[in-house]
Structure formats: structure tokens, C-alpha cells
Amino acid sequence: MAGGITDTGEPYSPFVGLVYMFNLIVGTGALTMPKAFARAGWVVSLALITFLGFMSYMTTTFVIEVMAAANAQLRWKRREQEEVDNSDSTSEYSDDDEVTCRGRSEPETRPILSVQRSGQADHFDIVERVEMGQMASMFFNKVGVNMFYICIIVYLYGDLAIYAAAVPISLMEVACGNHSCSAGSVKYNDTDPCWGSVTRKDAYRVFLSVFTVLLGPFTFFNAQKTKYLQILTSLMRWIAFTMMIILALIRIGKDHGAGHPPVASLSGVPNLFGVCVYSFMCQHSLPSLVTPISNKKRVGSLVLFDYILILGFYVLLSFTAIFCFDSALLYDMYTLNFTDNCDVLDIPVLRYFLGLFPVFTISTNFPIIAVTLRNNWKTLFHRDGGTYPWVVDRVVFPLITLVPPIVVAFCTHNLESLVGITGAYAGTGIQYIVPAFLVFYARRHLEPVMGRDAVNKHRSPFRHSFWVWFVLLWAAFCLMFVTANIILTDTKKSSLRLWLQGQIELLPQSLD
Numbered sequence: 001m002a003g004g005i006t007d008t009g010e011p012y013s014p015f016v017g018l019v020y021m022f023n024l025i026v027g028t029g030a031l032t033m034p035k036a037f038a039r040a041g042w043v044v045s046l047a048l049i050t051f052l053g054f055m056s057y058m059t060t061t062f063v064i065e066v067m068a069a070a071n072a073q074l075r076w077k078r079r080e081q082e083e084v085d086n087s088d089s090t091s092e093y094s095d096d097d098e099v100t101c102r103g104r105s106e107p108e109t110r111p112i113l114s115v116q117r118s119g120q121a122d123h124f125d126i127v128e129r130v131e132m133g134q135m136a137s138m139f140f141n142k143v144g145v146n147m148f149y150i151c152i153i154v155y156l157y158g159d160l161a162i163y164a165a166a167v168p169i170s171l172m173e174v175a176c177g178n179h180s181c182s183a184g185s186v187k188y189n190d191t192d193p194c195w196g197s198v199t200r201k202d203a204y205r206v207f208l209s210v211f212t213v214l215l216g217p218f219t220f221f222n223a224q225k226t227k228y229l230q231i232l233t234s235l236m237r238w239i240a241f242t243m244m245i246i247l248a249l250i251r252i253g254k255d256h257g258a259g260h261p262p263v264a265s266l267s268g269v270p271n272l273f274g275v276c277v278y279s280f281m282c283q284h285s286l287p288s289l290v291t292p293i294s295n296k297k298r299v300g301s302l303v304l305f306d307y308i309l310i311l312g313f314y315v316l317l318s319f320t321a322i323f324c325f326d327s328a329l330l331y332d333m334y335t336l337n338f339t340d341n342c343d344v345l346d347i348p349v350l351r352y353f354l355g356l357f358p359v360f361t362i363s364t365n366f367p368i369i370a371v372t373l374r375n376n377w378k379t380l381f382h383r384d385g386g387t388y389p390w391v392v393d394r395v396v397f398p399l400i401t402l403v404p405p406i407v408v409a410f411c412t413h414n415l416e417s418l419v420g421i422t423g424a425y426a427g428t429g430i431q432y433i434v435p436a437f438l439v440f441y442a443r444r445h446l447e448p449v450m451g452r453d454a455v456n457k458h459r460s461p462f463r464h465s466f467w468v469w470f471v472l473l474w475a476a477f478c479l480m481f482v483t484a485n486i487i488l489t490d491t492k493k494s495s496l497r498l499w500l501q502g503q504i505e506l507l508p509q510s511l512d
Helices: 015-025 028-039 042-091 097-109 113-115 132-138 141-178 199-219 227-253 266-279 283-290 299-324 334-338 348-381 391-410 413-452 467-512
Strands: 192-196
Touching: 015 227, 015 283, 015 299, 015 391, 028 042, 028 141, 028 266, 028 299, 028 334, 028 348, 028 413, 042 132, 042 266, 042 283, 042 413, 042 467, 132 141, 132 283, 132 299, 132 413, 141 192, 141 334, 141 391, 141 413, 192 391, 199 348, 199 391, 227 299, 227 334, 227 348, 227 467, 266 413, 266 467, 283 413, 299 334, 299 467, 334 348, 334 391
Parallel strands: none
Antiparallel strands: none
């Protein structure tokens, strides 16, 4: 959940933290990346994903710095309250009200550094899990807090729409696909038959309905992913990704690769941007990930190594894909390229495993994301001291959580566009704008009480204010670029449609 202070959970080693961060970042977005790479060109894709990985790493260090600053402020306020309570207890034995007032005002002006030098623990130790919503409440005004929650809600809606479309697509391809090893070069349309008179699009909507009926009710209750379920899904993910990389490498090594991607194609850049931003998303979950790490002395190096590892993994997965398969035949969900192509994989059991792999992993995440979104809706409209009526709490909030993404999934199953739009808009807010503003206001907010000599040991290596403004300018540029591209693309499509209609109307006259 985005808001609140919660238990840190069971501590784990830095190495386990590295594995958890890798598993958190590498998810559904990675499966849509090969097609985005093929459309944008391999040189442009390599340059853009490297730069976006760097930008994501920078804002991750911003969030970790703010986590430490939030812990420092909480400790300071707690100590301040303790001193006020002590002053209240000693005032009962004093007749001098002026002395009591001075005793109460002393904690307000005493710099935090003086407390650190008195032998206390470092105030910047990250020991309490302060979620991003709570950090926004600490350092933003009311408008900023509401904007944060709106941004995280839009992002989670996009997440749910992607999940709701990905599972039925995988089921449809497995159920309707040709698994006789003769369909490796066939690209099906939605209107093609699946079972008799039932088209593939109808089958997709049937599976989406079943998905909604089976997993939708979890939105009305609380759900959490257990440790053993997380281990199982992580193991399946590693097996699937490793298989796809090795199989593609084997085919390329045999000189059977059918991919000839362009060097650069600017028309594919906007969507690639959204896919890459979505695929590097982890900032909203960092408090849950970093706080339980037992030894945080080298957490900065750990995060840097993880990002380098993830970048290398994404490049390896995408490059093997675009040189192994014809770009025109790449699916939105990369796993589906292995289900009906026996030139790559001729073992039926493994083909079904790769085809159904997203179904198992995504289905376990859908209820968790839905409950998180529902709770964020509650937090956004919550008022101090107020409670929701039973109908609003148990019916209205779950329905406004579940219905919109299911409707979007019914209208479109273009995963590449869903991931691109979610990453380009809501992802830009969560990954760039929110961390930049958080670190800016956290530094400005704590400087009066910390003193200039106090040093946040978890502060970002990008500590100069130039980097904050650079991130914000980059985010603004990206939003304008993606929006302009969507408008221009729609305008071109409308112009082409009008031209075709005109030609069709003129056709009878030319025949006469």
C-alpha cells in the first residue's frame, strides 16, 4: 500500500534484498519489451533503455534518501514529544511557569545534530517502513498529497488493465493456437475462428469473463502474497526467462534466426519509452523492499549492481528475441512466440509451460494490486475521525477498483499500447516527478532542524539540485513528446481514413 507506517517485516540479508529487487522490477513489462525493441530499432532501443535505466536508478536513490529523512523526522518528533512529556511531569514540582515554558520550547530549536552527538543512534537509520503515501503527507501540502494518490491510483489502474488483458490473451493463444508445429510463420487476426463459429476475439472475452469471476471477488476482501507463493512464482519466472533466452540463442547460433530489425525507427520510440519506464518501475515499493535489509551500509552499491544486472538482462532478452524471430511475427506477450513454433521448441509440455507461464504469475499478483488500489482509494477520501458506511467500504470501493480495468481489457487487448501508455503517463509521475519533488522538499524541510553539518548517510550521490530539476525537465519533455506523438498519429489515421472514404465514393463514378 502506498500510504502509512507499517511493520518492517522479517529482516533479510543484502543478497536476498538484491534478489527481491530483481524479482520486483522484472515482470510483465519485460515480456512486452522485445516487440517494442523491434519497432524502434536495435540501436535506438539500446541507447534509450540504457538512459532510462540510469534515470530510474537516480530516482531510486532519491526515494532511499527520503526514506532516511522521514525516519529522522519521525525520531526527532518522537524525542521532542518525550521531552515535552518530561517537562509536563517536572512542572508539577515547579512554581516557576516561565521556566516551564522555556523547557517546552527548547526541543523546537535544538538542532538534531546535537542529539546525534550525544551518543544516540543515527537518526538517518532506516528502521521504520514509511510508505510513499506517508512520505508525501510529511513533505507535501494537501494538494501535493492528493496529486500523489491520484497518480498512484492511475498507475495501479493501468497495472490491473495490463494483468486483466495478459491472462486471457495467453489462454486464448494456447486454446486457439495451432500446436501442430506448422504455424510458426502465421499471424492470426481477432476475427479468425477459434472453435467453430467462435472467433478468437470471442474466446478472449470468454476467458476474460472467467478471469473476472474467479479473481474479481478477492477485491472485496484482503489478500496478500505469502512467502512460499512468492518463491514459487519467482522460480517459474526464472525458469521461463532462462528458457526463452537459451532457446533463442540456440536458434541464432544455428543461423536460423529470422529477425532483421531496423537500426533506428523513430516512430517506435514513444511506445518504447513507456514500456521501458514501466519495466524499471520499483520506486513505489522501495520502502517494503529496503527497510527489512539487515545491513544497509552498502545499500547504494546494492541498488546500482541490481540496475546493471537488470539492464543486462533486458538487453539480452530483447536482442535474442528480435534477431531470432521475424519482427512482424513478434507477439505483444513474448512467451507466445514459443507456443506454436517447433523450429524453436519442439517439446509440447514446455511449449504449454511458456504459453501459460503469465497466467500463473499474473493471476497471483492481480488480487494484491486490486486490494492495494482499493486501499489507496480509501486513503484518498479519508477524513480524520471519519468512517465509511458499510456499503461504501465493502461494495462501492471494490467496484470502482475492479470495473474500470476490466472494461478497458474488454475494449482492447493491445498489451504493448497498454504498457506504453501506463508507463508514459502514470509511470512518469511515479518514477520521475514524485521522487524528484519528495527529495527536494525533504531536503528543504529538514535543513532547519538538522543543522547544516548533519549528513544523511543514505543521501543520493546525485545530491546537487541540478539533478532534481533535470529529472523534472526530462519528465515534462517526455510527457509532451508522447502526447504530441499520439495526437499526430491519430491525425494521420483520420486523414488516411477520410482519403480512403473519398476514394471509395469516387470508385463508382470512375467505373461509369
